[in-house]
Amino acid sequence: MKTSLKRFFAGVAAAAMAVGGLALGATSAQAAGPVASTQKGSLTVNASNGTAGHALTAYLVAAYNGDYTAKTDGSLDLDTFKYVVPSADESAVEDALTAAGVTASASGSATIAEEGLKQLTGQSADTPFGYTAGTATASAAERKFADALAAKIKDGSWKPSNTQTLTAGDGKFTADLDPEGLYLVVDTYAQTDNSNSTQSVPMLVGTKFANADIKTQPTGVGEVDMKNTTLPVGKEVVTDGTGATADNTPSYNIGDTVYFHLTTKIPDYSGYEADPTLQDKQKTRLLSLVDEFEAGKFTGTQVVSVKDSTTAIGDLQEGTDYEVTGEGTDTVTVDLKRLVNGADGAKTGWKAGDVIDVVVSGVLSADATTTDTVNNEDDKTGADKKGNSNKVTLNYSNNPKDNSQQNKVPGPVVNVYSFNLNVKKVDQDNKPLAGAEFQISNEAGTLLYFTKSGSTYTPAKAGAAGATSTLVSAETTGAINVKGLKAGKYTVKETKAPAGFFQGALPSYTVTIAEHYTNDDKNTTRPSKSGDDWLTTLTYTYTTLDANKLVTKDTTSTAAPDTSTATVKNVKSITQLPKTGAAGIAFFSVIGVAIVALAALFAVRARKASRLA
Template identity: 30%
Template sequence: MNTIFKRVISGAAALGIAVSGLAIGVSTAYAADPTTGSITINKSDTGQVDHSFDGWHLASLTNVTKDSTNKINGFLIDTDDNMVRTIVAAMTSDQKVAYEKDANYYSTDNAVANPMGYLVEKVFKDKSGKALSELTSPWGGDSSALRAFAKSLSKELAKAGAPTADKTGDSALKTGENKELKQGLWFLKDVTTTDDTKGTNSIPIITPTTFDGADSWGTVTLKNTTPTIDKKLVDSKDDGTYTPNTQPDYAVGDDVYYELTSTVPVYTGYDIDSTMMDATKTRIFKINDTASKALTVSADTVIESVKLTPAQGTAVTLVKDKDYTVTVAGYGDVNTPDTDAYKGGHVTTIDLGKYVNKAEGSKSATDGILEGATVTVIVKAKLNKDALISNPGNLQKNPNKVDLEYSNRPEEVNHAHKVPGPEVPVYAYKFDILKTDKAGTTKLPGAKFTVKAVSGTSTHDGKYLGSYGENGWSYLDSEPAVTDTDGVFTTGKDGKINVSGLDAGTYEVHEIAPPDGYTAISLPKFQFTITPTVGDEAAGCKTITVVALSLAKGSDERASLSQDGKTLNIWNAKNITELPRTGGAGLAMIVAVGALFIAASGIFALRARRKA
């Protein structure tokens, strides 16, 4: 077989073209080889931003022939003279030795040497011996000779003295159709300036231009991704599932659950180090969850689960310390300003480096990386006593935010591109009690109360508030006695009680002991409600816009709201003559007084009989 014929077969195999027509002599030549063609670069999805590519022309296709159906079935590959040295430099040492022994392709004269012809015929083949094609397998896989060469060529072209791009700057190739290009094989390098929205850069591409008789040539669909990071509040269910939260308020001491979601980047063609010892080749994929000091997190308990869900197939649960690691670190430093809402908080990092680097023992080491799969992380925190507390006219949010770090440059995987995610706040509430005499002029210390969650709270309905400790509220199943410590709230010298760190809902306030010098007959007992107004954001991302306190209709007339709506004013009667004469309290007073008269008359009658 002569050199020319071998090069024809080489070109056909490289681009997936049948060559049987050559052997039986039924090919017909182009009237003249085309001089131009186009390359269309398609986005992987409509939401992807435009990308720019520097382009180097590698080789032309000459002596193109067609079969009886007008389909291309053969051609010569003619490497560009100015690209020969760079293409040879991008070969592995073994490839270079073999190339220099092959007289069909090798020459010391760049005008004669044909390294691209050699590569497509001898090197770019899969395990079965079939030549790989940038058309039928445009990305080649991490380990393919084609992909390895493209990466190596990209590095050679970045060196000083390498050939300059034929298309760069204003003339660079863009996503969409690029017309009037010199026909043949092109090398494309993504030079898009990355920012928070543009995602990963494409790996280097080798592709032919369009040719009449080859319908699929000259079209490439990008495989790069634009990972985002999302965060929302979720509620834990008894069956182990989670649903989006619709009202983001909690009592201090409650567990707060967040769902973080992202996408495993497409890392095909990126450098990788399964030992994770070489930082320059170790891929980065981290989720950073930042909590204000109002939220307590622990590295041992903060992560409930990490799952990957592919577009098709079954979700995979990743294993801590095999597929990912978790660290918790303090936020900021001594220079962090007091105005920073996260000062004193913590950053939880979920590092999936083991998974995306196929580290030993990881699921990806045996099953491969689920590129494009949805990553779902459930984070658990606890609302603590540092929480900012809201009341009417003074709304305070406790923020929590997330960001994503990932490698987005094929040849600089240690470059961590950061994408910010949403901030999700949570809220807690408070109310005050002010105890006075009936005139409202004397503030009364020593009055004792209990507070019961009646309805509408997240998880505490039917429970009495207990003590308010470092871990937040404790709860009691039954009403505490006057002599108890937990769950009994006593007015101070100023006649006030502050009850803080509550969930929204309806509560019952019951006075169980009056101040000294005031009657214990028919003590006040009434209900009030903490009502938030929830914003119209999507479930899981809700905010509170207003909070209000309100007394239940028909409440004890001794209870009223202060003008600013923040305080429950409650007055005490010194004796039964000051008790309300209507409503439940008045009825209780009448029954109580009537019982005294009955008892007194019974005693008088008994004494009278004894005297008789």
């Protein structure tokens, strides 16, 4: 058992064996019985996983004797050291020693309890927290003793005569315990403020020696690390179902499948029982990841894969290693209790600390949030109201004496985005114009298809019911509102003007939707990849604008558009087109060429006619 008292106890045991296993120094002074120290001893419990939710109580097991001395080199003189067990606590200590497999007899003035404590270290083992790895089987005598004493406190059969509390602060618990001595430190833990920890198993630890002559404290006394664990929980958007590549620019078309990578580790279940039948709630270990899609923003939610990526176990199988609930809803749960309890058919060979990787997916729905602006809130964490969020919660057992008690630890909230692209169609008098037809192509030149609802179009697959590549400006407003495009470069082309309008100068233009994201550096639980990316910059850049200046920022400006909406004008005749600049010259040059060609044609026909006359 890796205990702070192991080396110290070993020294005490060695001294005891040096005098034939009898009391430490059977002197005439001992016959009257050792006297407990009246000095306080300091104790520090390091809480590397944080103090939140924990409360530590120290119960006196045995005081140090008040007349121990130091050697000339400033170290403890073990020949003068003794334990003094309070008489009110002797029975409980003896029972716990028996449970630990320690047999002792009273010797001189030393009681059975005091003699037994000296022998406690003889059955030590270097195992996690004193248990056989990953089990509730105590493998060290000190662990058995500490657990037996703690059990007596819990069931009320031992009411310790000396109880004191430790004070939390700055990543540790401290106390000056009165008197100096050997203490059982018991943790009570209740999750608060999303704290992420297990309850520590009971700790057996001695205070520092208060005698100023002890210049060198025995190794392992006065300080101990809290025997608990914490688990990571991470989430990120990934490019595909393998979960291997982070997507740091998470924008999508409505109808696209979005993949999310969740990750955690298998807890250290040392000290926790297991129930392969999964019937006993107190013994059934808990470990699950709950993925929550923002309500109504995704459809077709499902679990793509689950694996232990640390060992050769690899891919885990649904139904034998884990169970899934909630597919197709906003909340999907991957429950790993079959694996960690060793249920029938579940894979073996996993160990504490193994990384569990889960990939889930959902289709961005027609009801997803779309945007053409960014959220300017200062605190860019969690769910972005301009995007579509997804969050994960990790659940795992946190009490080694009752596996049904669990932490619910929130992980990162990640966001994915989709954007708007609009046309405002007007006539030469800047009045809304209905019935104009447009098409949109992506950068590869592929014609895009949409489904229509009022004046709003959302991306659709070619051939899908109601899908069309023709977008028509609406009655009364002249609007075409495209909702749900990912960032990229698009070509917008008018293919047909309304009846009565000039068909020879139909405008087209390209627009680039460009986004920039900032990673949420406050999200300390995210993986080292994308995690939570917030949209912080969004631009619309228009190029290859119509040469006739029919595409403008708005009805009052001839400048190029710079938002999600372009104002596009139709005219009824050539004379209404702008006649300034290269565009006008080019247009009339085309007309001139056509007239010259027509004149030449008539000249040829005239010559032919004269020869026939």
